[in-house]
Amino acid sequence: MMWRWNSNLPTMFRMLDEIKKEWDGIFFQEKNETPKVNLWRGKEGAILTAEMPGVDPTTLDISIVGQTVTLTGKTEEKELNEGENFHRKERKSGNFTKTMELPFRIDADKAQASFENGLLNLTLPQMESEKPKTITVKVS
Amino acid sequence: MEYRDNNYTQTENTHEAPIMVPKTDIIETTNSMILSADMPGVSQDGIEILLDKNVLTISGKTTPKKIENYELVYAEYRAVHYKRSFTISEEFDKSNIEASMKNGVLYLSIPKTPKVEARKIPVAFKE
Numbered sequence: 001m002m003w004r005w006n007s008n009l010p011t012m013f014r015m016l017d018e019i020k021k022e023w024d025g026i027f028f029q030e031k032n033e034t035p036k037v038n039l040w041r042g043k044e045g046a047i048l049t050a051e052m053p054g055v056d057p058t059t060l061d062i063s064i065v066g067q068t069v070t071l072t073g074k075t076e077e078k079e080l081n082e083g084e085n086f087h088r089k090e091r092k093s094g095n096f097t098k099t100m101e102l103p104f105r106i107d108a109d110k111a112q113a114s115f116e117n118g119l120l121n122l123t124l125p126q127m128e129s130e131k132p133k134t135i136t137v138k139v140s
Numbered sequence: 141m142e143y144r145d146n147n148y149t150q151t152e153n154t155h156e157a158p159i160m161v162p163k164t165d166i167i168e169t170t171n172s173m174i175l176s177a178d179m180p181g182v183s184q185d186g187i188e189i190l191l192d193k194n195v196l197t198i199s200g201k202t203t204p205k206k207i208e209n210y211e212l213v214y215a216e217y218r219a220v221h222y223k224r225s226f227t228i229s230e231e232f233d234k235s236n237i238e239a240s241m242k243n244g245v246l247y248l249s250i251p252k253t254p255k256v257e258a259r260k261i262p263v264a265f266k267e
Contacts, residue, residue: 118245
């Protein structure tokens with residue numbers, strides 16, 4: 001799975017913001033897949049949060065290459081013993097992988113991840129060299 | 141507002157956050173019923189388990205996240221209220237339900253009532 005940010009998106013996001021004010025929900029695209037991801041953007045980079053119920057954080061693998069971040073992990077799988085049986089099985093189990101491409105190169109050394117109540121919080125700072133610089137104009 | 145429909149999630153908008161039915165596994169073992177429900181983002185303060193007669197209701201609240209100096213630009217999930225009710229039959233011992241939570245999953249263990257052996261009742265004949 002991959003989604004891409006192309007150069008028209010900043011304009012699109014501005015438009016979306018306008019629509020969002022009118023119609024809450026246009027922005028929200030519920031997907032029925034694991035993990036569900038939200039992405040936050042700031043000056044320092046991005047923060048990715050993901051719903052990962054039943055995922056043991058020690059088995060979660062986060063790999064960052066250039067502009068892409070890949071989450072690979074496994075949700076707990078319940079092995080049935082003798083005399084046990086499922087009355088209902090709705091939860092997803094097994095392996096998952098999700099790749100996202102960000103609009104900037106990620107400083108992998110400064111990336112930080114935490115896990116709480118089944119939520120992943122991944123801070124993805126932008127490479128220092130790629131941050132916008134302010135240039136002052138000298139008036140002679 | 142409508143969301144994409146699927147088999148096991150239902151949302152409605154009469155509350156401040158949409159109500160969502162948590163995906164649940166139910167396993168029957170020889171001496172208990174094990175229930176596990178996906179409730180990512182629910183903290184200790186947000187969880188509530190209520191037993192009213194034979195109806196067990198689990199509910200969990202997640203709070204909308206705000207990150208200072210960051211703006212949400214892409215979203216696949218949002219803050220919801222998880223809620224689901226189960227009817228428990230007489231076969232189970234409702235006074236000994238155990239609940240725990242780990243990695244965003246609520247686990248409930250409901251023991252079965254020990255079977256009462258059928259016994260004969262002697263009748264005393266009185267004259």
